[in-house]
Amino acid sequence: MPNIPPISRKQFLKVAGLSFLSAASACTVSQSPSTAPPTGKPKKRALRIAHLTDFHVMPMGDAPNGMRNAIRHAQAQADPPDIFLNTGDCIMDSLETTKEITEKQWETFNKIIKEECELPIVHCIGNHDVWGWGAPTPDKQSDPLYGKGMALKQLDLPERYYSFDRAGWHFIVLDSNFQAEAGSQYPYIGKLDDAQFAWLEKDIQAVDTEMPICIASHIPILCACEFFDGDNEASGDWVVPAAWMHIDARRFRQLFLQHPNIRLCLSGHSHQHETLQYCGVWYFTNGAVCGNWWRGEYLDFPPAYVLVDLYEDGSADSTFIPYG
Ligand SMILES: [Fe+2]
Numbered sequence: 001m002p003n004i005p006p007i008s009r010k011q012f013l014k015v016a017g018l019s020f021l022s023a024a025s026a027c028t029v030s031q032s033p034s035t036a037p038p039t040g041k042p043k044k045r046a047l048r049i050a051h052l053t054d055f056h057v058m059p060m061g062d063a064p065n066g067m068r069n070a071i072r073h074a075q076a077q078a079d080p081p082d083i084f085l086n087t088g089d090c091i092m093d094s095l096e097t098t099k100e101i102t103e104k105q106w107e108t109f110n111k112i113i114k115e116e117c118e119l120p121i122v123h124c125i126g127n128h129d130v131w132g133w134g135a136p137t138p139d140k141q142s143d144p145l146y147g148k149g150m151a152l153k154q155l156d157l158p159e160r161y162y163s164f165d166r167a168g169w170h171f172i173v174l175d176s177n178f179q180a181e182a183g184s185q186y187p188y189i190g191k192l193d194d195a196q197f198a199w200l201e202k203d204i205q206a207v208d209t210e211m212p213i214c215i216a217s218h219i220p221i222l223c224a225c226e227f228f229d230g231d232n233e234a235s236g237d238w239v240v241p242a243a244w245m246h247i248d249a250r251r252f253r254q255l256f257l258q259h260p261n262i263r264l265c266l267s268g269h270s271h272q273h274e275t276l277q278y279c280g281v282w283y284f285t286n287g288a289v290c291g292n293w294w295r296g297e298y299l300d301f302p303p304a305y306v307l308v309d310l311y312e313d314g315s316a317d318s319t320f321i322p323y324g
């Protein structure tokens with residue numbers, strides 16, 4: 001997420017000591033209008049996803065219990081979800097941390113998933129799950145787990161990006177994290193490498209044109225909420241860094257125009273909740289389980305998850321659920 005500072009051992013311990021606040025918020029439970037169906041099929045639910053993103057868990061403080069509470073809350077819904085979707089930033093940060101601190105954070109994440117999660121879970125890599133890009137050293141760079149290797153190992157993912165079919169929908173999980181040039185403001189930007197984009201085009205082309213497609217990425221492909229994440233109009237023009245929203249969004253736009261069965265894009269990263277429709281595609285940016293990195297609300301959004309209902313007709317709903 002854009003405004004989280006790099007975390008050192010000292011900061012790590014300091015943040016761990018902060019209290020979790022669950023104050024009342026201006027942005028509470030809300031439900032989006034149903035997205036418009038593209039076909040004449042009846043509106044029958046195909047799948048209920050509990051989209052939990054941006055856990056930013058670490059071994060200390062309120063994070064472990066907060067993560068457990070979110071998972072339990074989702075599983076206890078009267079109308080429970082069928083699967084979990086985690087769009088990344090599983091751990092507080094590994095961009096700048098040592099291997100030891102990184103592995104301790106992952107240990108906590110995997111322990112809680114193992115002990116609490118009773119449903120299938122789909123994982124996506126977040127920028128804070130990428131080890132070492134923010135503070136590369138020769139010993140890190142020579143480690144096979146440097147960069148995304150650590151997240152792939154910890155999440156037991158064979159690939160950075162992949163796709164599958166479920167409940168009549170085609171799901172594509174992307175890797176948003178592209179290494180920025182040295183000296184850039186952030187060590188990453190939101191962008192697909194060329195090989196991944198070529199794979200994406202090929203994957204979409206192979207899907208039956210009647211089958212709705214849902215794309216998951218950590219960094220939003222398109223969103224409006226990032227305009228408000230900082231003093232972005234200070235120069236007199238709106239400025240949104242490439243680390244906050246996919247800088248290759250125009251490339252996606254052109255691709256999506258060719259495939260009207262692409263219905264929905266789900267993301268995290270912004271720690272805000274938003275539903276946006278553009279050129280026939282819905283973009284749900286779905287808050288953060290950690291809210292403001294376990295310090296209460298972020299821009300009026302409390303710690304929350306989102307229930308995403310997918311329907312057979314290609315439509316979808318989003319319900320924002322603070323769980324505290
Ligand atoms: Fe995040």
Ligand SMILES: [Fe+2]
Nearest residue numbers: 001089127269
């Ligand atoms: Fe992020």
